[in-house]
Every structure is written in structure tokens, then in C-alpha cells.
Amino acid sequence: MKEYDPSSIEKKWQDHWEANGVFHATNDQTKPKYYALIEFPYPSGQGLHVGHPRPYTAMDIVSRKRRLQGYNVLFPIGWDAFGLPTENYAIQNKVHPKLVTERNVAHFKQQMQSIGFSFDWSREINTTDPDYYKWTQWIFLQMFKHGLAYKKEMAVNWCPSCKVGLANEEVVDGCCERCGTQVERRMRSQWMLAITKYADRLIDDLEDVDYIERVKVQQRNWIGRSEGAEVDFTVNGKTMTIYTTRPDTLFGVTYMVMSPEHPYLAEWKDQILNYDEVLAYQKNAAAKSDFERTELAKDKTGVVLKGITAINPVTEEEIPVYVSDYVLMSYGTGAIMAVPAHDTRDWEFAKKFGLPMHEVVAGGNINEAAFTDIETGTLVNSGFLNGLSVEEAKKKITEWLTEKGIGHKKINFKLRDWIFSRQRYWGEPIPLVQCEKCGWVALPESELPLLLPEVESYEPGPNGESPLAAMTDWVNTTCPCCGGPAKRETDTMPQWAGSSWYFLRYMDPSNHDALASAEALKYWSPVDWYNGGMEHTTLHLLYSRFWHKFLYDIGVVPTKEPYQKRTSHGMILGSNNEKMSKSRGNVVNPDEVVATYGADTLRLYEMFIGDFEKAVPWSENGVKGCRRFLERVWKLQDFLTDEEGISKDLETLIHQTIRKVSQDDETLKFNTAIAAMMSLVNAFYNKKQVTRGELRVLLLLLNPDAPHITEEMWEECGFGGHVYEQKWPEWDEAKTVEDMITLAVQVNGKSRGTIQIPKEAGKDEAMAAFHADPRLEALIAGKQIVKEIFVPGRIMNLVVR
């Protein structure tokens, strides 16, 4: 027997698979399809680190297993290659970002291929390829034509370091998600996508998909749907509308609060007696960044509007009006009714300013804290609402307000429209022109793709405008509508554009007439299993669901949802338990692991390292353990007998292992599947022999995890053909239980021993076995059995006195 030498056999099989197109998805639509997807990587200059292969290996296992189960599997790969790091590198090194991208892609590809993933490389895509972004632009144009893309002058999150506007989703703790610089507010005219029009469906349709719960929860929170009511208050003779989720507490309103940006403040300039004070407060609030405004949340500030009085529409009581920055202009109507007895923030504000509180929901102690429980409270001091539960009162008051014409039911969302333009070079050009006469006009589809022009400098302009703005030849054009002079849009799309639909392109990657053919879309949709990072839950995952729903609405795609199942992996940390990063010096490069131990060892360890969904530290010794296991598998060839069948004494274990591996690979428990295979190998070693039939089963089960060594051994043992041509083994449930079982015996709930009984034995047989064992019998000698508990196959417990 030759030695186990991964470096020679791994290359051999990788070449064999690719040369024979073994993993290319076929167009044979008679077979059931399975579409497994990973998040296509951003080809950074650093290359892969050991965290990348974790999700890739997991989905590779699923894909390889599905192929053995007879599916036509699509497991594609591509590059999400537009983006800032490449552009910044290009600026610093004066290289075209295209060249940087090509270089990085080549490196990533070589790294990935050395790990032996069964990607269909014939369908490789790249978001920066004009043949690809033609369709990104095409989808944007459809959105524009359907009124979902609009331009708006608005305050944007501006990163002074990246010189770019950011979407809300890209701001973390008031700082730029990428570089950590604190973001500023700047007014800019931006392209927006009306994702809020899909807010309801993006929540409701989560019911129909199989996503892990934390993903659903996070999406629901982010969309932030709340049901309440808008109510009109009369303030100095003017109608001021507020939004509340607690219309039932209307009788408890003791003051109102307006946001510092509320437009009424300026209108009331002459009526507000302390307008100077209000102006000063507004100025102060504007100077604070969003971050400061929320960080200092604990301490409420505000100014009362002297000369302004509001009327509570139910009690007709006169109440004061305040301006305070705890009310946001960007949510609801920018003004609220304050119910200090039943809202924590209002309570804090009222305490600070000595405002009265009216308890209208009994059940708490409002002197100590606002009572906000909506389950248990009962309405009091509330006229016709008295005695009702919160839920009943909400309904009744909303009806009453509607009848009176001073309010109505209203649903609000935290989700904002998506700021879609970036003032950068390395992104998809927005295919629109602005004409003096016709306004914003779409390019004809025949002019797509609108190519990214060659520029001399990739740096943004001094006022943060896109580098494209300096290209006057390119910018000045004619209006496709009237033929008059027009200017091109110089902003580009954000990185999230290309990734919002890439999974569709894989279905038919070289189609010139459509983003993919209707036939391919129908056959392959939806993605059956999509695994990716939690950090994309409110970004990529939400955005792509939105695009897909739009494409569904215009009849392009056949399903409402793009992904049937979504799972997520945990991060791999450095051996010091910290996030892997260059600066911490704890990065492990998969190339080194492959070179030292082999790709199969890397793959196996990536899966065996721990709970797939949790973060876990890398351990060099753990890697060695996996290599040791593969060596033991390899050396099974020494124990190989001529027997084709499965020996009687291992039959149960074999069937148990098939079941365990088959089931655990479906539920992200790759670690315990591997543990089961290790146990099986240990059993072969204990016997010092393995039959051909037994080894076949092991090689098949292990193949998705460690494809190279299993192919090689299959060939070495002369099992015929290749592993990838075989069928996934099946287990017989009846054979997963031994004929004689070991039953644990307890006395008074304490484990005292075991008895051997037939698997179908009843209580009487178990009792007989108990009495037959003198050591067990001794435990109950002279005592009275009060109760006998017998759970077949599980336990026997005798209660004695």
C-alpha cells in the first residue's frame, strides 16, 4: 500500500473532475433539481483566510450529497467585484481597478480550486463584467419605469473618509461600516429605491420560507412594522397630526412634543413667545450628530413653546407643547402626544420638567415607572373606555376617532427607502440622463450596457462628486426622448446592486437576450438552500428579496421569494479567541493548511471544529487530529478482507452511522456526523478488519467531506467507477437497533447498573433480569418495591422503601 500523500492525489482528482465536467449542472430537466448557494465573495487583495471555506465546505457537502442522491445540482460561484477597497487600492497605486480585480479574482480562484469545491466553474460570473452589469442596469431601469427609483434631495449619512454617502444599513453606531469614521449629515440629491413599498410583503412572506429564526427576527425588527393610529390635535387653531401606537391612552395625554425639525415651528415664529430659545435649541440639536443624539438619550432636554396650547381631542383639556430632540422628524409625523404614565420616555421627560401624569391603565405604579404592559392592564379614568383591556380600548378609540374624522388607523415602518447612489467610480453607471426639457430619462434598453468610461483619476471630486463628473465628453449627451442636450447621471450604483440578483444569472449565465431565460428561471427557481453571514441579514438578504419581489411583479421571475431556505455560519476566530485580522496577527491562510495537511484535512476540520452556527477559535492541534483520522481511514486498506457484504456484528453500527450522517448533514450538524464516522472507523480498528462492503459505505459517507481521499481509495481498492457515480447509501430503520439491548436500571432514581434484555422485552422480562442479577437484587433486599417504572428501550426505575 502506498502512503497517503494528499499533495499528489488532490491535484489529480481536481483535474479529473474539471476535465470531465463532473460538477457542471446539466440542462437535463427531467431530473429533480437542487440549487445550493453560497454568498459569492468580494475578491479582496488579502485573499482567502480560513474563515471563508467554512460555509463553502458546508454547502459543498450538501451539493455532493445531493448529486449522489440523484439530483441535478447547481452549485455556482462568481465574484462580487465592484467596491471601495479595490477602488482605493487603484487610487493609491494608480492602477485600473479592472486590473486589480482580475488579479484578485485569479488568486481567489486558485485558492478555492485547491480546496476542491465542486463549483460549476463553467457558470462563473463577475459583477463588473459589462455582460453582467448590463442586466443590473436593466433591472434598475425597470424600477425607474415603475416609479420605484426616484431622486430626492435629502440629508445623507456622509463618510468624510470614504467621501461617499452611505445607506442607513451601512452606518453602525454612527460610524462608517467600512472604515469606522464618524458619519456626518450632508444634504445631497440622491437616487432612492422605494423598498418601503414592499415593507409589508417583506415581513409577511417570511411565513412561507424556511429561514433560521434569528434571521427572520432580525429582518422583522429592521423593517419595524408597528400598528397604531394617527390623531389630529388642534394646536393654536391649526391641525397637528401625531402618530401613536397607544391610542387607548389618549385620555392620559398631558402634553405634546414636536421634533426640532418640525416645519410648524417656523410657521409659529410670531406666536411662540420664546422663539429665541427655540431657535437656540434647534441649532444645538442640528449640531449634534445622530450618534450623539442617541448616545445622550438618557438625559432628556427640551423647551416649552410659550404661547402655544394644544387641545386634547377627547378631554378638551388644554395642554402645553414642547420641542425636544427625543422626537424624530424622520418617523411618524415628527410630533407626538405624550403619555408619561404609560411611556418610558415621556415619563422621564415629565419627571424632569415636572409635568403631570394621568394614569389611564391600571395595573402598575406610575410613581415609580411608566406602566407599559399591554397584556394585563385595564383602562381607567378614560370615559367610555373604562374597564376595557388595552387591546379592546385601542380598537374602540380608533373607531371613535375615525367616526369623528379626527384620526384613523395607521401602520408605520422603521425601514427607510434605500439610498442607491454612490459618488464613486468603481460601480455600475446609472443609465439615466437629465434633459432640461424632459427631466430624467431612461436610456433605451438597446444602449445597455452603459459602459463605465475610462477616466484619468479615480478620486472623487473636491465636493464629493463622482469621478465621472469630470468626464465632460461622457457626461454631455443627447436626450433619447427629444434629442436635445442632456447630461448623464454621474453617480454609480452601490455594491449591493450586483449582488441583489446574481443567483438568477447563474441559472443561465451567458444569455444575451435576458437576464436569464424563462425556461431556466422556471426550472432552477427558487434557490433551495442559501447559506451566508448574519451580517448580511438586513443588507444583501433584504435588498435581494426586494429586487426579486419586484421582478416577480413584472413577470420576470416565477417565484415570490428567491431563497427557500437560509442558514448562517459562525465566524472562525484566531487561536487567541479574537476576530482574525492582519493587525492582530492571528490570520491563518488556508493555502498553508492545504500545503501542510491537505485539502481534505482542511475541509474536515472546518466542519469538525465545532457548532456550525457559532463562532469558534482555530486550533492547529485540531487540524492535526483530522489529518490523523484521515490517515487511519487510509490505513483501513491494510485490514481489507475479500468479503463483499457487511459483517453481522457491525450491521447495527453501519445502519446507525448511515442514518446519523444522512440526517446531521441536513441540519448543520456536520461535527456530529464526522464524530459518527470516526466511531465507525474506531470499530473497524477494534476488529482489525473491514469488509469491502463496509469500506464502500464509509467512503460514500465520507466523500462529501473529504472527496479526494475517498475517490483515491475507491480506485485503489478497485471498487469500480468513481465515487461521484455512486448512490448515497440508505439505512434500514429496523437494523439500527440491536436485538439485545443494554437497559439502564435505577433504584430510587439513581443509576445502579444495567441489564441485558431483548429489544422487544416487556416489564416482566426486565424484572426477571433484574432479580437474576445478584448485585442488583442486593440493592433492594429487605425493602418493599413501591413502584416499578419501565420505559421500553430507555430505562427501568424501581422505587423502594
Added chain:
RNA sequence: GCAGCUGUGGCGGAAUUGGUAGACGCGUUAGACUAAGGAUCUAAUGCCCAAUUAGCGGCCUGCGAGUUCGAGUCUCGCCAGCUGCACCA
């Protein structure tokens, strides 16, 4: 602050969902082979007692209570950690 999740050996982690806690791997210890071992093999390995012919001993799943014949698993109350949201009315 609010919500959710999680707490199991020296470490990563198992536990058929209420039924012998610690599978599997790492590490450690002893032995074998050896010129040598950071290779390989064999055995032991939760903790505490006992041990040259010495155990079907006791204690163990963050802490404290409870339900049950039986609790890592269910309930209640603490404590700690992680994640998400963060003045969204």
C-alpha cells in the same frame, strides 16, 4: 434601557428532546516500538475519597428553589456572557 439567545471537564463540543451526563476530537499521563520522537500503537483521563487481593462508593451540567419515579433538558427567581435594536412614540 428593551428583546432574544447561551452558560456542560484543562479546551472544541455530544446527549435519541424528561431516561446511565461528558459521545467524538484535542490536550494530558503511563507504557510499547525506537538511535531519536513534536511519528505510530496500547491504556487511562469530570471532580473527591479509597486503592500492591479496594468500590456497581460519594459529588457533578453558572447559583438558588420547585415539578417529577427520574431534570443538562420543564417552571420560577437570581448571576454572568453573547447577539440584535437602540429615544421608531
